[in-house]
Amino acid sequence: MTTLGASIFSTDISTALHPEMTSLFWNQRRNPILKRLAVSTEQLASTATTVTSKTTPKRNFVEKESSEAAASSTATAVKSKTTSTGTTYLSEESEGNRKSLKDYFDEAKDMIKADGAPPRWFSPLECGSHSPDAPLLLFLPGIDGVGVGLTRQHQRLGKIFDVWSLHIPVKDRTSFAGLVQLIERTIRSEHNHSPNKPIYLVGESLGACFALAVAARNPHIDLVLVLSNPATSFSMSVLQSTISLLEFIPGQMTLTLCHILSSMTGDPLKMAIDNVVKGISVPPTIQDLSTYLSVLADILPNETLLWKLELLKSASAYANARLHSVKAQTLILYSGKDQMMPSEEEGQRLSRELPNCQTRRFDDNGHFLLLEEGVDLVTIIKGAGYYRRGKCINYVSDFIPLTTTEFNKFCEEIRLRSDLTSPVMLSTLEDGKIVADLSGIPSEGPVLYVGYHNLLGLEAFPMVQQFMIQRNVLVRCVAHPMFFESKDGGLPDFEGNDTLRIIGGVPASAVNLYKLLSSKSHVMLHPGGMREALHRKGEEYKLFWPESSEFVRMSSTFGAKIIPFGAVGEDDIAQIVLDYNDQMKIPFLKSQIEEMNKRVVKLRTDITGEVANQPVHLPLPIPKIPGRFYYYFGKPIETKGRKQELRDRKKSQKLYLQVKGEVENCIAYLKEKRQNDPYRNILPRLIYQATHGFRAQVPTFEL
Template sequence: MASLAASFLVSPSLRPGPEWVRPRCRVLGRSVYGGADRVASSLESIALNGTPPSPVTEPLIEESGYLAARTKGKKREGERRLDDSMAVEIEELQVLWDDGYGSASVKDYLAVAKEMIKPDGGPPRWFCPVECGQPLKDSPVLLFLPGLDGVGMGLVLHHKTLGRFFEVRCLHIPVQDRTPFEEIVKLVEKAVRLEHASSPNKPVYLVGDSFGGCLALAVAARNPNIDLVVILVNPATSFGRSQLQPLLPVLEALPDDLHFTVPYLLSSVMGNPMKMAMVNIDNKLPRRLQLERLSGNLTNLLPGLSDLADIIPRETLLWKLKLVKSASAYANSRLHAIKAEVLVLASGNDNMIPSREEGQRLVKSIKNCRVRHFKDNGHTLLMEEGLNLLTVIKGTYTYRRSRRHDCVSDFLPPSMSEFKMGFEQTIWLLRYASSGVIYSTLEDGKIVRGLSGVPSKGPVLLVGYHMLMGFELFSLVEEFLREKNILVRGMAHPSLFIGALENPTSEFSLPDWMRVFGAVPVTGSNLYKLLSSDSYVLLYPGGAREALHYKGEEYKCIWPDQPEFVRMAARFGATIVPFGAVGEDDMAEYVLDYNDMMKIPFLNDYIRESNQNTQRVREKGSGEVGNHQLFIPGLLPKIPGRIYYLFGKPIETRGREGILEDREEATEFYLQIKSEVDRNMAYLLKKREEDPYRSILDRVLYRVLHSPIRDIPGFKP
């Protein structure tokens, strides 16, 4: 029962009077559930009049999941603040924190749902999963709107992760409930308006799964002036083209003694059992152990399908399908009125509704809408392997605590599960091929393997050479995380952030992962914010011109004439670490550069058109670096060599305040840093010839016999 108790937020014993504001208590208590309308009415009374609830309505409010969020830290007449001993201290979230993702599975959902579906005669209501815990200060509210099942536990795999950054509230629609769609819309709408009235400067998040997606869109259309962030997971707005349509006559004609076949009919079109069973399997395990755990998970999961007959019995299923039909029509007729920020998560292997095509349609039908496709997942995307909802929210810049997203103040550090998924699953092939080896320079000038020469306290500005297509980025960021537990915030071209790469078929890909791991648009204000917060910042003065250089420009620093960053570094006393990186010539053969492409008909027109609306980092009159055109070079992969890095001796800006006033001194300092980068690359080009493991064949053999990728030796400095 302990695991079941962790699924509800209710109060075990409530006393009337001035002590009604209490920290959240969590026990299993279905018998004291209250009606959602009564809850909302009581909350409205509190919001408008500041009057504590009566002993009769008190449990209904606290159990609704709104009391703690709406009264925490506030003081009205007749109320008192929480005791200091009860206050939750919010500690600074560390890099590679444990987000708990993978600790729950579909088996947990089935176990809790079995208890929650017991009839209690109550209408739809809200609850707060205990696994979500206490969120960080100023976290926005997230309202989860369930799919056909109505249980409200569809986020069970994500409770611990989301609970750190959201006040999570889940809607529960009892099995026997027959509330019409319009009434459910009003219920959610009332909750949204109360949250908005309580915190008008914070967004309200609506996460709608399938049927809940229609519900979220309906609420958004009816409340265009409220700041909403709507996340749709395989929304049922495409129900008119659903594969369930042929099943309706079968379900209606199905004899009562065959109702047990319903879950098996549903399982054939709902989710991907393999994806569900793989959620908590570590991909670093040996293949044999992975298969053993997968087999065990499937063995435990499949018998639980019989519980679907109780969660969605035939009569309820028929009602829900009619409900979805009306919800779909309602939402589709109001898409034009939606002004909210909308993110659609669409499965490519959805056998219930055509989610992939629907995602593309919604992007074109809703003004402020983006989409991310997950081609291998089924309809139950939130319960399948391959999706950490918080990671998607972070990677699409959807998380914010105020009206506008700030890529510095709203940034959430990457978790350990994101590190494993990002580096060990997404870009594993590049890591394996390049096997980056890093050197740094100590204060006495000695060069050593690793990052011990890089300061361990910020602010630090890493300034270096931008290799072709940014090949050097991934190993650099990974090594700082592994060795120093430091996240390097990379300054990237704005085109990665302003939607230039967005299209109706976008998948969660490399640009999204770059945002997850701290990349920000390269602007003066962002550099100011990062250095003022003692961050480690990765800056490439050559920018896109250097990363997309022409033939014959390998390992040539192409920097602007103006000393752009030195004054900013001096303002905050930042330590500048110049570095060089080589190895692009060992990774790919340059076939077509910009000059070659501009000689090809049609291709040159395409490049010109695509660059017309591209945001510029610098003014057009700032030389070739400012006037550079973006393009994708023609490359042929080579048998991989190796990427090498050398971080030079740290250069202090403290005590050099003259840089702020004297332009000549700033220029001289700027050129000194550039020459250090050139010197580092010259050293690497010479010394890499002494590396016995420069060839991938030698590295593979060494790895098989001795160690993982990152421990393969390099040249001796």
């Protein structure tokens, strides 16, 4: 139940670009790997001097062709780094390359200079390091239309997506229908080129309406929509009321731009506090805000702003009228402090209207969510379980290793649990010696950790954390499928689900276990499943395992080491007051449990007995004065070279019972030894940490 080589984009000069695609140029000083740019033959003569000039325009974008137009072009081979899924190292992030709101305005200013061309796609150079099988991500901008609204996300997005952004020039007056057709031509061309890959449409505000319109018109194409504060609520926004005022009151234009700018810069007081705490750059000065307002006025002069507002009105009406036709997988991001549109109410409404939809709420953010500090689109997509390279998600090959930021956030989320329980980790060396750390854990996989599931799976996350800290090994948790399903068949969205997906959780199935072991992963398995994690009163530390050996022969197929382990401590931190039997006697709770279990995915439907009795419910525990968690990992059991031997059912069953017996021995050992731990209770631990530092490791019993 529990609860990771840069490539170069270059292309030969094409003579067959789509009409909507014209050349863009990069600032070569920002990225020295630029080799060639795609330009149309009409522009070649007029721009050749510009390309070779020392004063290259400050644009870090390269024009993109659809596959249809690029078929005759020769692209450089793409190389990417591969990461072992056995010992998984944290992906390092470059703090110095993180962009700010100032970068958005600098890049927007460059993009709108002397630009009379039609709308077209471009790709940031910093998004050029993706692997060959990376799915395409099309960014559809908001009211600004510039296309650099993902500038703070480019570095990470570019590692897992082929990113294209739509640029709508300031003076362009292409209709809503024309822009939808442009997007459609691209996705149809790319779908024909790679029919087994999904295409991601990331739409911000106005762009979200474009994404919904395209999805409604192309239900046969595998699209994944990520919509940030969709402008489908335009009729109820403050911008709706400004259209008539802008036509007759020139001074209203400045007020409107100031309102848009305030939505970009967010809450100044919150920003100032966050920046001081994080030790990063100070918030925008008055001079900065004046510069931003000037650039915004260039992006949205009077006529353009009026045009964009009318475009918003048309786009919102069109998208709302066709929501019933949208079948695409959709993720809606909405802000709790959006001053431009009622995004929170709209996000909840769209969630009810769209059949395949999840939402994520950002309490303290404004309308331009993707430009704000601390918002990481890759982490959001990973947490929702929306990243895939094929028709269906592959939880092994599609897994993206944690970054240091993600791991630190994970540690912060479970900090209270870890601090209150001060986990003790014991492992066994090859000679049988027990040590008070994880040095007995193998570095290389495949390794299968088989153990008892504590109440509500409370032991899982601290275990994953300590394995990363002490051994730099990521343990993949095998969990019930309901944690990975959305709406029907799953649990309501909550933060713990996202965390489980981000740290590499995998739905329980024989196929997924096979994939994990074949990729030499470290895997955590609880044969007792929900029956142990949702046990009844008085059943603490009682194993509810199937009679047959579910995992032994599969482990031997890949020569995996099996490490039995015990984890105790649930009885030290909580006591069940209402278990399943109690709740089934209360009519209201009984009906809720029965209704939930009609929707939830059923496991082990082919077996009988107590282990098959796994109805989903939530035991009601009351907390105790916090005790301590203890983990004991027994001596690894080798299966390498025993594949033929363990094909014999009797021998396989014998090893299975041996593992089960070792788990029971580990639990018994911990229950006995913790009686002699002078720091089992929280008060002695607090006193120890007060004198030795609150990050100091608290001692335990003698081994």
